[in-house]
Amino acid sequence: MQDIQHIGVYTSGGDAPGMNACLRSTVRTALSNDLEVTGIRRGYEGMIEDDFVEMDRRSVSNIVQTGGTILKSARSKEFRTEAGRARAAENLKANGIDALVAIGGDGTFRGASKLQQEHGISIVGCPGTIDNDLFGTDATIGYDTALNTAIQNIDRIRDTADAHNRLFLIEVMGRDAGFIALNCGIGGGAELVLIPETITEMDMIKERILSLMSAQRRSTIVVVAEGDELGGARGIEQALREDPSFDDIDLRSAILGHTQRGGSPTASDRVLASRLGVAAVEALLDGHTDVMVGMVNGETKLTPLRNVYSRKKSIDYDLLKLTQILS
Amino acid sequence: MQDIQHIGVYTSGGDAPGMNACLRSTVRTALSNDLEVTGIRRGYEGMIEDDFVEMDRRSVSNIVQTGGTILKSARSKEFRTEAGRARAAENLKANGIDALVAIGGDGTFRGASKLQQEHGISIVGCPGTIDNDLFGTDATIGYDTALNTAIQNIDRIRDTADAHNRLFLIEVMGRDAGFIALNCGIGGGAELVLIPETITEMDMIKERILSLMSAQRRSTIVVVAEGDELGGARGIEQALREDPSFDDIDLRSAILGHTQRGGSPTASDRVLASRLGVAAVEALLDGHTDVMVGMVNGETKLTPLRNVYSRKKSIDYDLLKLTQILS
Amino acid sequence: MQDIQHIGVYTSGGDAPGMNACLRSTVRTALSNDLEVTGIRRGYEGMIEDDFVEMDRRSVSNIVQTGGTILKSARSKEFRTEAGRARAAENLKANGIDALVAIGGDGTFRGASKLQQEHGISIVGCPGTIDNDLFGTDATIGYDTALNTAIQNIDRIRDTADAHNRLFLIEVMGRDAGFIALNCGIGGGAELVLIPETITEMDMIKERILSLMSAQRRSTIVVVAEGDELGGARGIEQALREDPSFDDIDLRSAILGHTQRGGSPTASDRVLASRLGVAAVEALLDGHTDVMVGMVNGETKLTPLRNVYSRKKSIDYDLLKLTQILS
């Protein structure tokens, strides 16, 4: 086992609120352990372009409450090539960096795994993505904030839906996973939730909406994950508009989109990010590599990176049942 | 002049935060003047369908802080016909209602004017619309809240824009007017603002964006009013994507849409709404009709309804200049 | 086992955000199981005074997002007497209520236990309190919201602390428990956290603050639980002011107090409250009584009420260590 004296830290992939809190925690834990710390700007792109910056305690002052990432993020085509990764590894070695903390999601970890395997650089990942679709942790950094932001916007839309007895289709983030949609649906008091994990017949949806709206003569909110197989809010809107039974229904779509990604992190994301930053550095010091630190049942846990990106985290089907009871 | 003993109050058109605070103020001012008060549900539709509810002090308790409208709103095709308005007038008289307070926008006031002219019912309007495009008042009820909601969402998007050095086109409400876009642009720190009131050449926009992005190598935010002649955010996005100079620029659109409409009203909207509710009742008691109460330079002012919907309120061109200095 | 056909539900003790979401879920789950549901207003006081209201699906519409409790809460001296509880039991029987769902904290559950033991009324509790100090659940309803509200206010105070290089003592809720203080401290980026669970020497605190402030010549934030043995923020402020070493330090206290208690519940509190409401009704239907439903490691779990109020839930000492690494 190599003796670690200098770690590099970077954020990569889509930004998520709490990435800065995780950076802060990683940097300060490393410094408390007498390690040197280098920040790598713009993820793998910066690693290839030697865009490095030395970090001290002050570099991460006053960022626990900020969204985005002070180290910035980017996608790198070059890093997907062997040559790109070799150049990155050279830069790391030239700067004396022994080990890495990678904050990001799926794609970030695939890259990290390859770098570790090809160049023997110790690496530990922290799950930073609003989608919560990573195996090996109950929650990812940024997920709780995205959920709260989405629910705030749903609350606002409900004011209008109620004022006009309107049907609203609200699309939230989630290309492959329904975590945000499901929890938004329950928390936002939606009458119906549509997620990629379940196949829903359009006829059933129509029937359910019509029955809800005729029974109550009032507003109805449907939360749709962007990755739902019916084509997100736009797809469903179009299908409903083509059906004459919906002619008298005042129908609108809203796509929350990028408003869900930024913003000051919630309490829960700040604490999670802070804990995982500590755990990542401690894992490196304990000789671990090619793993992600996650929080499972209130305790930090290590999961091999290949499991993180090859296994699928399952939604809680009890929650799906819940939306039916509550609507 | 008819002696007023019983007023009706309704909200109509798109809902706006502060409508409830205005209702509360109207009802309580009327009751303090020993008037009876009836709430008319769903605007002109409820007026035609006799959907009336008696209001006391408690009916408007605990609503000063809520978005939407407890009396609901609706569009009424029937009210656009003479027969529809005659039926509405009959219902008002059958219920003993002498005078009306109408909370809404342009369309609401056109309807109110006709009702007044054809059936002699005294009517005073309160400007309730998020668009701020009503002549006769410095601000409309709901505008300040919509502005703040939009800016909060722009702040969130800026986190992501900065993290990725991205170009973001953010579309805000404003079909005919650039008030929201202009103030959002300044308050949100946008580099460029596009509004319906000015004609902008696509070439100029492209040049400006490219020069901003190359000079700074960082994120750029363009705020676009939905009614901008270039086709809103989508229109501009398409034009930029077709230009090879933008091939290397990471470009996204976000349409804030209905998230801007609801939500708990701001301090300023609550106070404005409360003042205008008082002023509307007092105007009726003073014998005024066919007018809107507005706030101009800190004082309440009456403007004939026909001026409100026939004249155009001008944006402040100093603000437009400001966006250039600040970007 | 008695066959349950009619349940009563009430909120008691200090109000907590999410109590309404829990009510909504309890009522709708009961109705979905063809039970009758009665709401009991003002907790035990209403139970004694026969202040009952029938609940249907509409009674709990549009409350998932509201703070406080629509059934209100109260303290009842009379319920602490045998005679009082006998009167409450009579009222329940006279109204045909077979079983109860009690939403509240420690004191609520003590009362519920006595009612169950003396009068054989089936009762299941839901943990509703911002303090998170109940054994048998990872989080209580309202805790996550209180935490986020406190952190938002700490963020605001930090702006001022930073602007003036000031020392701020911020007191948060927590008479017997440091959960809020500890998590606020980490999430709010505090330099020091003082909680009832640990004994701290005033001399050590002084030394730590002086060393932090001289090292950095900048602002310092100390988060204090109201129940800390040094007398909360005021107690510490006084001690520091009496020490001449603090003469040159610009020192202020802020007591967050009741601002932490209300407000729209967070996503997490809404989902937790919704799940526990379902679980409480299902527990009653399964024949359970004298238990609380909690959420432990992501699953609902029943705990005898006597354990809830006799055992102490422990804070996570890892978090305490974290505050030292991060400051």
Add this chain to the structure above:
Amino acid sequence: MQDIQHIGVYTSGGDAPGMNACLRSTVRTALSNDLEVTGIRRGYEGMIEDDFVEMDRRSVSNIVQTGGTILKSARSKEFRTEAGRARAAENLKANGIDALVAIGGDGTFRGASKLQQEHGISIVGCPGTIDNDLFGTDATIGYDTALNTAIQNIDRIRDTADAHNRLFLIEVMGRDAGFIALNCGIGGGAELVLIPETITEMDMIKERILSLMSAQRRSTIVVVAEGDELGGARGIEQALREDPSFDDIDLRSAILGHTQRGGSPTASDRVLASRLGVAAVEALLDGHTDVMVGMVNGETKLTPLRNVYSRKKSIDYDLLKLTQILS
């Protein structure tokens, strides 16, 4: 008239949200006019200690949305002496600074006036204080944000007040002026508002509260300015507790305190701050000095500094009447 080529800018006195937006606007306007710009840290203290920093467009990037002040603020005893001001003037001259933009309140402007008179340095002030008590402007920078923050916290407290039918005394900022209290009272739906500008008899207050609470048997909120002659919330609480008529009333106080000062500025404060920053630089370039730029009836206006701090801005007595109608 001296030809201005280099301006200095500083923030002083209590921090206020929007100060950073004003800095940003001042710096960018000056740069657009080909002036050099120096930031003076920690107000007059930094001026005396030569704590200067050069400003370019990037120094004020990404701060339009932040509370506090990046230039920091401080109180300076030494600047109150002639010797102190002489030293400050020397530093300014040594650094080639011809003119100053001062962002702050009363005390800041008194100091600025003396510096101008004793050392002939051109100076224009921008009103930055949450109290809104400056003559010469309809609103000060930070006031709208403070109002909204206070109202958000009042909304939260109302949840609890309603849940328990409680009487709440809420103290808001305002040592000499009732602007915040009055507008918070109206916007927060308070039943009673107590401000320094009016003398209120304790007996009248008691009578009013008792009549409100007995009539409605529900919660009552009293908003008190900290400078009210009855001793703020604590003073009134004590007086009520000593009166046996209040024995049965559940009574609490909450002091909002420093939570009102920081936080991200509202739309209105950002736009106001941006406009005044431009106006201040333009006023200097036009040869003005010893004046404050304010916004009066939607237009920028210059007022001699001595008028700003010698005249008292009056509250709007119509608003006081409004609180009685609405409660």
